[in-house]
Amino acid sequence: MFTRRTFLKYTGGTVLTLFAVNRFGVPVAIAQIPGGSLDPALVAKFQTPLLIPPVMPKAARFIQMGGKRVDYYEVALRQFSQQILPAGLPATKVWGYGAVAAAGRRGLLLHNAPSLTIEASWNTPVRVKWINDLKDDAGNFLPHLLPVDPTLHWANPPGGSAGRDTRPSFGSTPAPYTGPVPMVTHVHGAVGVGDESDGYAEAWYLPDASDIPADYAREGRWYQFFAGKAQQKFGATWGPGFATCQYPNLNRASTLWYHDHSLGMTRLNVYAGPAGFYIIRGGPAGDAALLDTRFGTPALLPGPAPRENDKFPPNKTYYEIPLAIQDRSFNADGSLFYPDSRAFFDEIAGPFIPDSDIAPLWNPEFFGNMLMVNGSTWPFHTVEQVRYRLRLLNGCQSRFLILDFNAIPGVEVWQIGNEGGFLAAPVNLTADHGNRLLMGLAERVDLIVDFSQVPPGNYVLANVGPDEPFGGGEPDVDFDIADPDSTGQIMQLRVVPALAVDPSTPPQFLQLPAIMPLPEASVTRPLVLLEEMSAFFADAPAEALLGTLAGDPGEAPAAWNKRLWMEPVSENPALGATEVWELYNATGDAHPMHIHEVAFEVIDRQDIFVDEQAETIQLAPGSLPTPAEPWETGFKDTVIAYPGQVTRLRAQFNTPGQFVWHCHIVEHEDNEMMRPYRIGPLQPGQPD
Incomplete structure (x- = not known):
């Protein structure tokens, strides 16, 4: 079989070609791997004007108990055809989010991939009713556009209430899953969000279709628990085919995005289309806080950006543009x-x-x-x-x-x-x-x-x-x-x-606005990124994993412990605690690591020594930490953990509940490179 030094290169035809490096360091084609039947060379470039995503229209604006304004949206995930390829080539069937209600007469009820941008104001809550509307005109469920592997640890609706959110057992290799599609939406980068609104991977739900098999689970293990929390916290009712989430928008003004996060299916669901920008503006670290050092006066950034109720197609020029x-x-x-x-x-x-x-x-x-x-x-x-x-x-x-x-x-x-x-x-x-x-x-x-x-x-x-x-x-x-x-x-x-x-x-x-550093950490938590190779095929990755380290790698070799999604929480910061998380990368690839709920500081990186046979890690003798890159200053929610290094982060955990951390290579995330973590104690009544 092929080693990890094999790699993919695209040929001029309709296939991908697999190459290996020979003993002279020369790439040699060793196999052809089928790709999509549309040759990239046949797709004309620079024929289509860039679409600048319009702004998602609000369904309403109201005052909640306590006098705080809330911006309310009703957003459905639907299937439709979109001209992704240049004109003259066929349209593409995709999924995307779109508003199904608008308060203003000019509100744009448009489904697109990527979806319309949610514009939020700092410290003004946004409430979204997320609707799974993957149904046909007759009300029957739509199957996935892509092949679903039912052998992973995934949502598993056919497992019913007992078997949902598990890795099912099969006596032989099953066919791809073709049933109704789970959905749960995560606003990536949002802080201060209750776990009921974070898009937890086991809080998915199926569309409210008329032909869901009676023995299927219609929602994930955590759905009903979070539905109760949403009702108690902000009076939102959940029901068949939808969930209502609330985001406090306590981040510094920043660029977030939203996307599906269903267990074991994120790679497929997001590839099908559902994602969009979520931009928080204003507050003490917003655009108005910038100064022009020439004059000591407020600075002006390029603009405008799209605004709610702008005409579509627009009749103005935008100088602030989101690009996905x-x-x-x-x-x-x-x-x-x-x-x-x-x-x-x-x-x-x-x-x-x-x-x-x-x-x-x-x-x-x-x-x-x-x-x-x-x-x-x-x-x-x-x-x-x-x-x-x-x-x-x-x-x-x-x-x-x-x-x-x-x-x-x-x-x-x-x-x-x-x-x-x-x-x-x-x-x-x-x-x-x-x-x-x-x-x-x-x-x-x-x-x-x-x-x-x-x-x-x-x-x-x-x-x-x-x-x-x-x-x-x-x-x-x-x-x-x-x-x-x-x-x-x-x-x-x-x-x-x-x-x-x-x-x-x-x-x-x-x-730029001043950055207030986090408090000193009271806990240092060594964690490890792993790749599990097949016991049956040489050099074949079977799954990607996260784990913990026993001991201090700075003192002596520390043994790693692999952790699967199904295992109990091993990362449990106390409410309000500040911790340093050390991400030791024992794999051959870089991993973009994302921690839900927090914005963290990148501290530094340092070389490590990995003993694969002993399954231990220690700091490389004589190595010294290198500081974060200039573009990593301030706060981040995703960081590159390089192979052969430990990447250190500092985060403060201020919102209690059940969250996740994972690699954002979505193929890794979907096959065990994601772990639950909990801030604070167990919640009464939470799922086992």
């Missing part, structure tokens, strides 16, 4: 392609159950052979010779992105924020970091891109990240960059003269 970058593959009929066999990854075609430990459909990673931005493959956008504010999301499956602005002459790129809001100070990516930007899965960045010195013309924003798992390092030195004819291109920027003088503050003169 995702990778996909397609079939010739326009349908989404996702592997329906483990053989796609490493040619393992069986045996599976009961003769091996390899899941029949799950792939350890997936890399689409086309990039899309805001729901269109390789779009273009016209920009003036002024500054723009771009809020970016890496919404790919397994792909790390390295955005490369070097093909845009005269451009200057500054990063001013990340997932937790504004940085400590602006970072000049052009002058100090080679005009490049690394983005792990689910990371967001807030950029100011200055086109004022760019000659008019058409330019490509490139991607020089790899078409394979990322392990750190430099493009073209430590790894081959993405295919320059396909996944190495993101979108086209068409630069034209400015229509007016740019009033925004140059980023080098921005004074």
Whole structure:
């Protein structure tokens, strides 16, 4: 079989080609792996104008008990066709969120993938009725668009109340699941959110369809418990096919996003489309808190951004734009392609159950052979010779992105924020970091891109990240960059003269809001990232795992203990406690690690020594910590944990309840690289 030094490269045809490195260091094609039947070379680039997501309309605004204003939304997940590929190619059947009620007559009741942006105000709660409307016109459930592997630890509706949220037992390899689809929505990055509103993976629910089999579980193990909490806390009623969640919006002003989080199905559900931006504005760390250091007066960032009730298509120019970058593959009929066999990854075609430990459909990673931005493959956008504010999301499956602005002459790129809001100070990516930007899965960045010195013309924003798992390092030195004819291109920027003088503050003169550091930690918690290899096939990943370490790796080799999703909580911070979490990466790949409910500080990283035979880890002799990168200052909710290193974080745990932490390579998350954690004591009546 193939080692972890094998990797995928996209050929000019309709297949992916698997390569290995021979003893001379030369890539050699060793197998062809079926891909989507639509050849990327046949998809014209830069034909479709960029869609800038409109703002989700509110269904109502009301005053809750205590006098606080609440913005209320009713949002349904539905199936529809969307023109993702350029005109002339077939439309694609996808899923997406959209409002089903609007308070204003101009409210946009539009379903799209990515979905409309929820605009929130700091310290003003948002309440959303999330509706699973994956039904046809007759009220019958719609099956999944993609192949569902029922052998993982997953929602498992066919298991009924006793077998839901388990890894079912099979006597032989089963067919893909084709029943009703679970849904539960997570607002990624939200802090201060009760666990009932966090999108816990076992709080899923099926659509309220007329043909759900009688023996199926209609909701996850935690659904009813959280329904009771929602009723008690804010008077919301849950019912068949929906849940109502409330978000206090206590984050610093920042870019969040929302997406499905169903147990063992996140990779598939999100690939089908349901995701959107969620932007918090205002407050003590909002745009109004920035100063222009030239004059000591309030600074002005590029704008405007889309607003609720704007016309659609818009009749104005936006200078603040959210960009969701995702990778996909397609079939010739326009349908989404996702592997329906483990053989796609490493040619393992069986045996599976009961003769091996390899899941029949799950792939350890997936890399689409086309990039899309805001729901269109390789779009273009016209920009003036002024500054723009771009809020970016890496919404790919397994792909790390390295955005490369070097093909845009005269451009200057500054990063001013990340997932937790504004940085400590602006970072000049052009002058100090080679005009490049690394983005792990689910990371967001807030950029100011200055086109004022760019000659008019058409330019490509490139991607020089790899078409394979990322392990750190430099493009073209430590790894081959993405295919320059396909996944190495993101979108086209068409630069034209400015229509007016740019009033925004140059980023080098921005004074960003002060960052209040977290208290010193009272607990240091060593944790480990693992990859479990098959006992039946050589060098074949069977699952990705998290675990704990026994002992202090700084003193002596510490043994790791693997932890599965089903095992009891092992991370249980006290309410209000500040802890340091040490993420020891014993795998060969980088992992984007996300902790629900908290915004954390990245402290440092340090080299480690991993003894795979003894299953121990210790700090590498003579190694010293290296501080967080300049773009990691302030607060984050997702961090890159590099192989062969420990990544240290500091977080304060202020909201009691049941949450999760996991890798955001969604293929890993869906096969055991996610663990529950609890803040504070057990809750009376919570599920076992």
